[in-house]
Amino acid sequence: MKRHEQGCLMYNRIIRNDISKSKLITLTTMIFIAAAAMLVSLAAILIVNLSGAIDTLMKRAETPHFLQMHTGEIDTSRLTEFAQKNSSVDKFQVLEFLNIDGAQIKLGDSSLADNVQDNGFSVQSEKFDFLLDLDGSIISVSDGELYVPVHYMNDAKLGDKAVISGKELTIAGFLRDSQMNSMLSSSKRFLVSANDYAEMKSLGNTEYLIEFRLKDLSALGAFEAAYTAAGLEANGPTITFPLFKMLNAISDGMMIGVILLVSVLVVAIAFLCIRFTLLAKIEDDYREIGVMKAIGLRVSDIKKMYIAKYAVIAAAGSITGFALSFLFKGMLLENIRLYMGESDHSSFASLFGMLGVLLIFIAIIAYVSGVLRRFSKISAAEALRFGVSPEKTAGATYLRLSENRLLNTNVFLGIKDVLARKKLYATMLLVLILSSFIMIVPQNLYNTISSKSFIEYMGIGSYDMRIDLQQTDRMPEKAAEIIQRMKSDSSISKYAVLTTKTFRVKAENGIQKSIKVELGDHSVFPIAYSHGRAPAAENEIALSTLNADELGKTTGEHLTLIIDGEEKVFSVSGIYSDITNGGKTAKAVFNDNSANMLWFVICAELANKALVDEKTAEYADRFTFAKVSDIEQFIAQTFGSTIDAVKKASSAAIAVALIISVLVSVLFMKMLVAKDRYSIAVLKALGFRNGDIHAQYMARSIFVLIIGIVLGTLLANTLGEKLAGTVISSFGASTFQFAVNPLAAYVFSPLMLIGSVLIATIIGTSGAGQVKISEHMKE
């Protein structure tokens, strides 16, 4: 037999023996590697498809290279002249965008009232910037038809009726908009025929999209400068081709980012699995390694034997992961296909996926090789003599058994061991800190947003019943009817009517945008203001946090609204949290008779709170045109899906945290027992029972657990609260504090973690009982 064949046979035997001896952990490691490989492969496939699909979409739609949005007067002939004179311009056009508030748009049964987008209507363009159907062809739209952005695909069905400010249209299809497809783009374009557009024109505000295609995209910078220098229309944002591209990429890009992030986490767990099993194996084989070194085998030869096993596991995992990625890619590509269409060069995708998997494989082997570096530190003589690796354990000398009056001897030895070998326990501590952190933060977040006090962030006062009136004709009369009834209802102690209307507001740079203002007496059901107070005078206005940030206004500053075509200056009286209506609202008390009314809210407080259900039912029965809800219902309706999602996420987080802690604890304890078997043998020889030894390991676990849980909980309440606060404030809350359920967060969660880790410790240290005195004490 040739030498290398012999070598192969030997490796085969070693690998097979080793894997059959540790099936479960081998399988676990393989599963994590497979998961990591799958995720990375998916990410690679998605990246290729996404960039391809974006290119295809933007090519077919002929996305403008330069877009200037503009509101107000427009001088088209001046623009045309500029376009003709500028040599880099290929095509030029001005499109109209008819901005209509979401509250006036009803698609089938669903209204866009709560929608945060700027929704607008357009006709199909003639030259470029085409709106495409789901097959990627340019749509030609007939009278009475409406094409809806794919963004609203879940809200509307083909053939449904759509009602826009009273005008009825039929939904004829869905459109892809290479400019405004993205969730992050704040506007959405609906497509109607030129005739319908002309009819609708009076229903909203017209914005202009001034668009250019250049002969050569590289001239974009110079063109932008020329446009600005010419002092042309610029009352609105400017968007260029690369930005469109980024906007299109960003939401799927974020998904890819999340996948990559998760894969990093999975790889980290796989590394931990490998690290602990490998270290345990090295401890087990310490003497053999010493022998191999002593008889003159090179470190690299010895390493090969160990790497071979992991090469097999990593290869199996990588191949499985790659195969799995094909199973799941359809699901994840769905969104890209829907929003962007097919990519022209998706065949590269698999190749990139394979490269990603290869990367994982190489990373695993490199890591194993890194862990095995400690082979070179093993002294053959010491290995042969002691059979276990020497360790610096001179820490925690201040803890003396002879001075210990407090702790049980086993507990004392457990704690002392942790303190003496801090570095060794750091990994486990870190995992436990992280676990208790990810157990507590989502839980607290859920508890906060589901608590009644969360109402304070919703920009509504504390009342019992709420009647919403919107999207119906004769709203003021109907509201009056309800109020009439309330006046004569003795069970209602007080009530208030709030009318929401939209106005144009002039922002700092002269750009106008629409703002929803709630008018009425805000003193009946006061809300909490983070700065200032409620508007009291006619010329005062209070802003929600998000609006205040966007407009750059603080309490005491001035703000100009355009009411009935006239500018009127208001002073900002206060700022409050509001996470309803996209977080962008305002409150004022002035009288206004214009007709741009969006909705009415009538709130009432009952003299007897026990009657809430009864009264809600009574009013709902009587005023069928209105939506009557008690306040808890309202919260559930407004936030129900978010609360549910957070609840699911928090349960998932608890499960993931527990699984990871158990896995890591089992492996860590196994490694520890392998490392400590000499000490275990000593203790046994001296007459310590197996129970004593288990108790010592339990004490170590509990000690590390307590530190981990305390630190994790502290972090959750500081860093975690801040993190959750950032998320919540993006919805519009100004200040944020966790509403903690102490029983769940500080009793049940830690108990669950302690329980799981202790069970893991029992499993992980079961080998301690099998350590034989004779194997370590005979010379």
Next chain:
Amino acid sequence: MKKVIIGDRIVKSVGEGSDKRNILDGVNVEIKEGEFVAVMGPSGSGKSTLMLALSGADRIDGGKVVFNGRDLSSVGENELADIRRTKIGFVFQQPTMLRNLNILDNIILPSIRDNRKNVAKITEKARALMKRTGIAELEKRDITQVSGGQLQRAGLCRALMNSPAIIFGDEPTGALNSKSAQEIMELLGEINTDGTAVMLVTHDAKVAARADRIMFMRDGTIVSDLKLPRYDGTNMNGRMEKVSVKMREVGI
């Protein structure tokens, strides 16, 4: 005189099936109260295995071991541990100490398991033993900060803490220089004189020559049992001579 340990046809085997082989092949041993016994034999003859079997540190596959009148094969793991801790002392060739405890803590470790409340008394006893063995000033030292001989004395202190009926020593002087070895043997002699039985496994004829009785082992059986008069500090050369003759006779 009362017998501390009786080993009756002890069998201990390793391997399975056709590879199976007896390390102890029907060994009969008796150790009386206060007796000093040495076991000699070539490597692999079963000396250490015998010691571990007699001390209840390892289970046997045949025969029985009776310690202070109790059959160890009928005793559970926990009780076996209790017997090792409270009735038996061990001294090994290598210093079997816990690396993260100092010398004093290592010495009191087995005693303190049961009586944490008496830690003051236990510590006092340990200090007395350390003084007797000449390592009084080392109590706060780390085990890596003292010499092999000093460690072995500490091991001896630990073995004596519970006033055991017998001390087992597996080559207790094997890793020491001759001066340290000499001192350890003096101490063991003193302990034995105080009434504690001692059983030593050794290669060293000089060590064995101090015993009252020397058992010679080969291939898992005792091939010869040499009785010597009680050692009184004199005639070491004569005793050595007898041991050497016997060693040649049994072929060790």
